[in-house]
Amino acid sequence: MRSVDVARTALGNTFRSKLRTALTVVAIVIGSFTLTLTSGLGAGVNKYVDTVVAGFGGSSQMFVMSTGASDAAPTDGPAEYDPEAAASSGGMFGPGSGGGVLTDSDIESIEEIDNVSAVDPMVFVSPDYLETPDGAQYAMELDVPANALGLELEAGEAPGEDGMELSIPAEWLTIFDTEDAEQVLGETVQIGISNVTGEQTAVEAEIVGVSEEALSGIGATPMPSRELNQELNDLSMEGYEGQAQNAYTMAVVDVDDLEANEQGIKDALTEQDLLGLTVEDQIGAVQGVIDAVSWVLSGFGLIALLAASFGIVNTLLMSVQERTREIGLMKAMGMSSGKVFGLFSMEAVVIGILGSIIGVVLGLGAGILGNAWLTGDGGPLGAVAGLTLFAVDPLAIAGIIALIVFIAFLAGTLPAARAAKKDPIEALRYE
Amino acid sequence: MSTPVLETENLVKVYGKGATRFDALKGLTFEIHEGESVAIVGKSGSGKSTLMHLLALLDEPTSGVVALGGEPVTALKPKKVSQLRNESFGFVFQQFFLNPNQTVLENITLPLKIAGMGKSERNRRGMEVLEQLDMADKAKNKATNLSGGQKQRACIARALVNRPAVLFADEPTGNLDTVTSEIVEDILFGLHRDHGITLVVVTHDEDLAAKCQRRLMMQDGEIVAEEHGATGVHA
Numbered sequence: 079m080r081s082v083d084v085a086r087t088a089l090g091n092t093f094r095s096k097l098r099t100a101l102t103v104v105a106i107v108i109g110s111f112t113l114t115l116t117s118g119l120g121a122g123v124n125k126y127v128d129t130v131v132a133g134f135g136g137s138s139q140m141f142v143m144s145t146g147a148s149d150a151a152p153t154d155g156p157a158e159y160d161p162e163a164a165a166s167s168g169g170m171f172g173p174g175s176g177g178g179v180l181t182d183s184d185i186e187s188i189e190e191i192d193n194v195s196a197v198d199p200m201v202f203v204s205p206d207y208l209e210t211p212d213g214a215q216y217a218m219e220l221d222v223p224a225n226a227l228g229l230e231l232e233a234g235e236a237p238g239e240d241g242m243e244l245s246i247p248a249e250w251l252t253i254f255d256t257e258d259a260e261q262v263l264g265e266t267v268q269i270g271i272s273n274v275t276g277e278q279t280a281v282e283a284e285i286v287g288v289s290e291e292a293l294s295g296i297g298a299t300p301m302p303s304r305e306l307n308q309e310l311n312d313l314s315m316e317g318y319e320g321q322a323q324n325a326y327t328m329a330v331v332d333v334d335d336l337e338a339n340e341q342g343i344k345d346a347l348t349e350q351d352l353l354g355l356t357v358e359d360q361i362g363a364v365q366g367v368i369d370a371v372s373w374v375l376s377g378f379g380l381i382a383l384l385a386a387s388f389g390i391v392n393t394l395l396m397s398v399q400e401r402t403r404e405i406g407l408m409k410a411m412g413m414s415s416g417k418v419f420g421l422f423s424m425e426a427v428v429i430g431i432l433g434s435i436i437g438v439v440l441g442l443g444a445g446i447l448g449n450a451w452l453t454g455d456g457g458p459l460g461a462v463a464g465l466t467l468f469a470v471d472p473l474a475i476a477g478i479i480a481l482i483v484f485i486a487f488l489a490g491t492l493p494a495a496r497a498a499k500k501d502p503i504e505a506l507r508y509e
Numbered sequence: 510m511s512t513p514v515l516e517t518e519n520l521v522k523v524y525g526k527g528a529t530r531f532d533a534l535k536g537l538t539f540e541i542h543e544g545e546s547v548a549i550v551g552k553s554g555s556g557k558s559t560l561m562h563l564l565a566l567l568d569e570p571t572s573g574v575v576a577l578g579g580e581p582v583t584a585l586k587p588k589k590v591s592q593l594r595n596e597s598f599g600f601v602f603q604q605f606f607l608n609p610n611q612t613v614l615e616n617i618t619l620p621l622k623i624a625g626m627g628k629s630e631r632n633r634r635g636m637e638v639l640e641q642l643d644m645a646d647k648a649k650n651k652a653t654n655l656s657g658g659q660k661q662r663a664c665i666a667r668a669l670v671n672r673p674a675v676l677f678a679d680e681p682t683g684n685l686d687t688v689t690s691e692i693v694e695d696i697l698f699g700l701h702r703d704h705g706i707t708l709v710v711v712t713h714d715e716d717l718a719a720k721c722q723r724r725l726m727m728q729d730g731e732i733v734a735e736e737h738g739a740t741g742v743h744a
Contacts, residue, residue: 079623079625080622080627083625087622094610404606404608407602407606407619408619408623410565410567410594410600411595411600411619411623412591412592412593412596412620412623413591413595413623414588414591414592416588502567503567506602506604506606
């Protein structure tokens with residue numbers, strides 16, 4: 079028997095008992111639907127996270143923090159006062175009181191590490207207000223310029239290195255009484271900041287961009303250019319005479335060939351009680367969680383498939399029983415056991431192909447429509463810029479179909495072997 | 510005389526062991542020559558079906574030899590035996606064994622499909638045989654919609670489609686009324702007479718057996734008598 083005839087006959091036989099085949103296929107469809115949806119969900123969210131990571135642009139960057147503060151934790155009793163240590167953990171400039179800060183000497187030693195091309199210390203400034211041209215003042219927090227690469231812009235451009243520039247979040251458009259992001263570009267605002275003695279000064283800055291809030295939180299607050307940030311910092315430090323003058327919460331380090339040198343630099347940093355994290359280190363944890371969740375969900379899909387495979391076994395066993403005489407006849411007419419096996423396992427494969435394709439199509443449809451509804455304009459998650467919950471990964475789809483067809487084939491081997499073993503005489507005598 | 514199409518030597522078939530041992534065939538040796546029509550006659554339990562199964566290579570003897578065209582086949586691999594059956598034999602069964610969901614043409618071309626012949630050639634050969642049996646107009650009908658006689662004619666068509674060396678007929682008229690039986694018998698013996706097909710008929714029907722050139726009378730696993738000369742063939 080030719081392979082094409084085996085396939086054609088198998089296909090024909092599958093539709094002989096339509097209801098039974100349909101029910102078996104439904105079970106497979108449920109499994110493949112679930113798998114398509116969960117893998118698409120994982121791919122979609124990971125794709126979004128990837129774009130966020132790409133937004134940081136810093137594939138060659140590493141974020142360096144001090145680990146000094148956490149080292150001090152397990153001591154017996156209160157630690158003795160040390161002015162140097164106190165300076166390096168100077169509470170007033172860190173984002174949290176417990177986090178250590180980087181000093182100028184830390185920055186210098188980072189610069190000396192091999193393969194480090196540039197070190198950019200980051201300072202957080204806390205301005206008091208933002209004043210619009212008509213005199214209204216708004217409380218504000220500023221993002222750090224190093225995050226500028228992660229901005230999702232609705233209009234204009236990200237604030238750059240030089241110039242007194244900043245971007246504002248789209249939600250802030252209301253203070254200019256407009257909904258058109260293009261209109262606020264070029265507007266000048268005053269940013270007021272207090273120095274250590276409580277004296278307020280204001281600097282002028284130009285709005286160059288309007289940002290959307292990304293999942294990472296970047297873009298939710300105004301972001302200054304580096305020059306503006308430095309200017310604000312200088313203003314805030316005026317009159318300060320303590321030792322922690324130059325303390326940085328974090329430094330952005332540019333690395334030559336990050337992939338090759340990542341570990342070496344991390345080791346060198348660890349020696350100096352510093353901690354280096356790449357963007358991947360920070361986002362990788364998130365992706366790990368997403369992967370874990372989508373694998374757990376896929377697990378349910380696999381369980382559904384497992385149940386479905388017993389459906390195939392059952393269906394085909396019944397089919398073999400019913401067609402005992404037909405099998406006997408085919409064998410009497412010279413069909414080899416191998417071909418009989420092939421015919422019945424092919425029927426299982428046909429059921430698998432049918433079920434997987436229908437399930438994948440339904441899953442893709444549900445995923446794409448669901449994604450459009452959830453993240454589209456006015457959807458529950460529509461406010462999150464650039465969010466995708468579902469992505470089509472052709473390789474994963476092909477993998478799912480291949481997996482299901484393989485499972486179907488495995489399920490078909492038992493009935494097929496039973497059919498192949500039938501003795502033609504016994505089979506023909508069977509009533 | 511030419512080499513026999515089928516020959517057996519000391520053919521023994523035993524079922525079971527010990528107390529349940531049953532000797533179905535007790536050492537049969539005979540020959541069937543090309544163009545012969547042979548009836549294997551006997552009551553049920555005489556071993557006639559077992560003998561046909563062994564001759565048709567559907568079963569293996571406990572001991573002894575079956576040779577096809579002078580070549581012993583007992584030692585051949587199952588796959589080769591399957592192929593020989595496909596190429597050399599045609600089967601007509603009492604219960605027809607037609608696939609009810611398929612058309613007559615699909616049913617009768619099954620042996621060619623198994624042989625691996627292409628679809629168009631299969632259908633051409635199938636139509637040829639159907640025309641020979643005056644069944645061409647039923648080619649596209651589903652097998653369920655045929656009368657008993659038409660079903661048996663379809664079976665004969667299926668048995669002939671691979672141009673077999675030997676046609677085995679197991680109680681070919683067992684399920685048919687007298688009139689239809691006669692028509693089917695006429696077809697079988699017409700094929701034998703006009704096309705020189707070797708016919709092996711297994712039956713307990715004396716009338717059918719009488720139309721064969723040679724009758725092997727079986728009883729308790731042995732050939733108890735052999736008769737020659739067709740007594741009932743229409744002259």
